[in-house]
Amino acid sequence: xADGGQLPESEILxxxxxxxxxxxxxxxxxxxxxxxxxxxxxxxxxxxxxxVHQRIFETASRRIQKNMLxxxxxxxxxxxxxxxxxxxxxxxxxxxxxxxxxxxxAAKDYAQMIYDLALRRDLIAIGQEIAGKAASVDxxxxxxxxxxxxxxxxYSLAEEGSSDTGFQSFxxxxxxxxxxxxxxxxxxxxxxGISTGLIDMDAKIGGLHPSDLLILAGxxxxxxTSLATNIAYNVAKTxxxxxxxxxxxxxxxxxxxxxxxxxxxxDQLAARILSEAAQIPSxxxxxxxxxxxxxxxxxxxxxDLEKCPLYIDDTAALPISALAARARRLKRQHGLDLLIxxxxxxxRPATAKDNRVNEVSEITxxxxxxxxxxxxxxxxxxxxxxxxxxxxxxxPMLSDLRxxxxxxxxxxxxxxxxxxEYYKEREKPGEHDIEKMMAWQTExxxxxxxxxxxxxKQRHGPIGHIELSFEAQFxxxxxxxxxxxxxAVEEF
Numbered sequence: 001x002a003d004g005g006q007l008p009e010s011e012i013l014x015x016x017x018x019x020x021x022x023x024x025x026x027x028x029x030x031x032x033x034x035x036x037x038x039x040x041x042x043x044x045x046x047x048x049x050x051x052v053h054q055r056i057f058e059t060a061s062r063r064i065q066k067n068m069l070x071x072x073x074x075x076x077x078x079x080x081x082x083x084x085x086x087x088x089x090x091x092x093x094x095x096x097x098x099x100x101x102x103x104x105x106a107a108k109d110y111a112q113m114i115y116d117l118a119l120r121r122d123l124i125a126i127g128q129e130i131a132g133k134a135a136s137v138d139x140x141x142x143x144x145x146x147x148x149x150x151x152x153x154x155y156s157l158a159e160e161g162s163s164d165t166g167f168q169s170f171x172x173x174x175x176x177x178x179x180x181x182x183x184x185x186x187x188x189x190x191x192x193g194i195s196t197g198l199i200d201m202d203a204k205i206g207g208l209h210p211s212d213l214l215i216l217a218g219x220x221x222x223x224x225t226s227l228a229t230n231i232a233y234n235v236a237k238t239x240x241x242x243x244x245x246x247x248x249x250x251x252x253x254x255x256x257x258x259x260x261x262x263x264x265x266x267d268q269l270a271a272r273i274l275s276e277a278a279q280i281p282s283x284x285x286x287x288x289x290x291x292x293x294x295x296x297x298x299x300x301x302x303x304d305l306e307k308c309p310l311y312i313d314d315t316a317a318l319p320i321s322a323l324a325a326r327a328r329r330l331k332r333q334h335g336l337d338l339l340i341x342x343x344x345x346x347x348r349p350a351t352a353k354d355n356r357v358n359e360v361s362e363i364t365x366x367x368x369x370x371x372x373x374x375x376x377x378x379x380x381x382x383x384x385x386x387x388x389x390x391x392x393x394x395x396p397m398l399s400d401l402r403x404x405x406x407x408x409x410x411x412x413x414x415x416x417x418x419x420x421e422y423y424k425e426r427e428k429p430g431e432h433d434i435e436k437m438m439a440w441q442t443e444x445x446x447x448x449x450x451x452x453x454x455x456x457k458q459r460h461g462p463i464g465h466i467e468l469s470f471e472a473q474f475x476x477x478x479x480x481x482x483x484x485x486x487x488a489v490e491e492f
Contacts, residue, residue: 016120017049018113025110026056027101030071030094035104036064039111047118052084056094072098119157126153145350148321151328152373194255194338194377197234199479200466204455205413208235208338208377212459213368215344215407217382217396218417219389223451224381225264226272226475227417228340231379232257233273235338236308255337256309258330260323262346266312272475273310277301281473309334320366321350324373331374339370343381344407361406368410382407384416394423398456414457419470421447451477 029035045058059078060070068074072094079085085093102110130150134143193207208214208231218224238254261269275282278301280294290298311330318326323341330336341347344367349359364380371378384400396416401407408414424447429436451470455463469478 015049015124016117018117019050021110021113022048022050022053023097023100024102025107025114026053026060027097027099028104028107028110029057029060030075030098031101032104033064033070035107036061036070038104038108042108042111042115047115049114049117049121052082052088055079055082055084056097122157126150126157129153145321148325151325194235194251195238195253196231197238198231198466198468198477200468201453204464204466205458205461208379209412209460210375210377211372212377212412213364213371213410214377214379214413214415215382215401215411216379216415216417217384217401219384219394219396221422222417222419223470223475223477224417225342227453227477228342228379228381229259229269229272229475230276230477232259232310232338232340233276233308236310237304239309239337250335251337256330256335257311258327258336258339259310259312260318260326260339260341261312261314262316262318263342264314266314269312269314270305273305274298274301275474276476277305279474282475317346317348319348319350320363323347324366324370327370327374331376336374337376339374339376339378341367341378341380343383345383357406361410364406364410394418394420395452395454396456408457411457412459413455416454416456418452418454419450420452421450421470450480 025035025039029039040061043057045054045061048054048057056075056079059075063070063074072091075094076091079091079094085091089096130146133146133149193205193209193212195202195207216224216228235255236257239251239256240253241250242252244250244252259269271282271285274280275285278285278294278297280290280298284290284294285298311334313326327336327339344363345360347363347367349362350366353359353362367378367380370376382401384396388394388396388400395418398408398414400416401414421444424440424443429440431437449469449471451468453466453468455465457463467480469480470476471478
């Protein structure tokens with residue numbers, strides 16, 4: 001090695017590539033369009049080393065996806081003004097490619113070779129960037145931050161086959177949007193995201209969508225942690241792995257859930273989920289006050305939960321950069337379809353800021369970045385300010401969010417948990433005032449076991465409210481039967 005960690009010029013290698021393999025594969029594609037189906041799951045245009053080959057493959061792909069013929073003759077019109085192709089001989093080059101084609105059965109091997117060489121080029125680029133940043137001593141670039149950036153780049157390369165997606169054609173975006181709509185249509189229930197297990201919530205938000213940041217907020221004792229654990233359990237227990245519509249392997253129902261519990265220990269969180277699953281009050285589990293039947297249900301629920309892909313991290317005061325790194329690692333090792341953070345205000349910024357609003361802004365932007373990078377829904381719980389308590393109507397609204405500006409701006413969906421029963425219970429009149437007591441009991445009867453989720457913001461749909469049932473003893477939210485449904489059951 002030369003001084004300064006630089007390779008001498010004699011040791012600098014040409015980036016790995018194989019032009020002949022690219023020519024042979026493109027030739028096979030021009031001769032037999034069925035080749036595309038064999039290689040589409042491996043290659044995209046960015047994996048080709050030669051820019052002209054990239055453009056030929058992209059144009060051919062677009063035509064084949066529209067069920068149109070691809071050949072040297074049909075592609076000629078698209079490359080009349082392509083300066084790069086002119087340098088290679090113009091339309092005659094397309095004919096030469098077709099003449100050098102390989103067999104259909106060898107196409108997949110050639111595609112894999114081209115893909116592997118593209119990965120090597122990206123690895124070299126990442127390595128050079130890491131080395132360059134490490135060699136440059138900069139006050140604003142800490143070594144810990146460089147490690148996180150390097151891990152992020154390597155993760156993207158491992159997952160997507162590309163270290164930097166950059167701009168992509170509108171065709172790819174449209175194709176992706178059509179696939180999402182088709183998934184919703186095939187399910188008939190018009191649900192394109194992951195089901196929360198709560199029918200009315202799914203109907204209102206269409207499930208939990210990849211790359212969305214959802215904020216679930218509420219005052220203490222409203223049950224936001226309970227609702228989050230209910231959703232986590234519902235998603236994890238319905239997890240089924242298989243081949244998706246796009247041909248990749250992953251969750252076809254439910255999903256793998258990561259839960260960052262920054263407030264409660266993993267044991268406490270597990271006890272809550274066990275209480276819901278076994279239908280045993282959580283205080284009984286905590287005190288060990290179980291009869292034989294309850295203990296049997298408890299053990300059976302615990303066995304079922306062992307199979308659930310629900311991963312809990314209860315490390316306190318995690319910086320947003322460490323949280324992102326752990327989420328990437330979980331997805332790489334076990335898969336990840338939903339990430340929940342309890343709660344947002346307990347996450348630390350990567351660097352201390354001059355005020356709390358800027359810190360929360362960095363955290364919410366970081367959570368949105370995780371959602372987009374890992375292509376998963378991220379649900380973050382949030383506290384509300386005390387100003388809710390000073391109003392007569394204690395239903396929360398967007399302005400009640402602590403440091404609300406950045407939270408409201410970065411979130412795709414903002415939901416509030418509200419239980420009027422909690423407030424009404426504290427308005428109990430004295431025993432001597434019989435009339436007020438009777439009115440209070442009537443109101444309590446109508447509110448008992450009910451909860452409300454208020455959608456204060458939804459980027460892709462309407463706002464409104466969702467009624468849920470709430471069983472306090474099991475800390476369980478559920479679907480609330482409508483009046484007409486209850487009447488039908490009673491008549492039956």
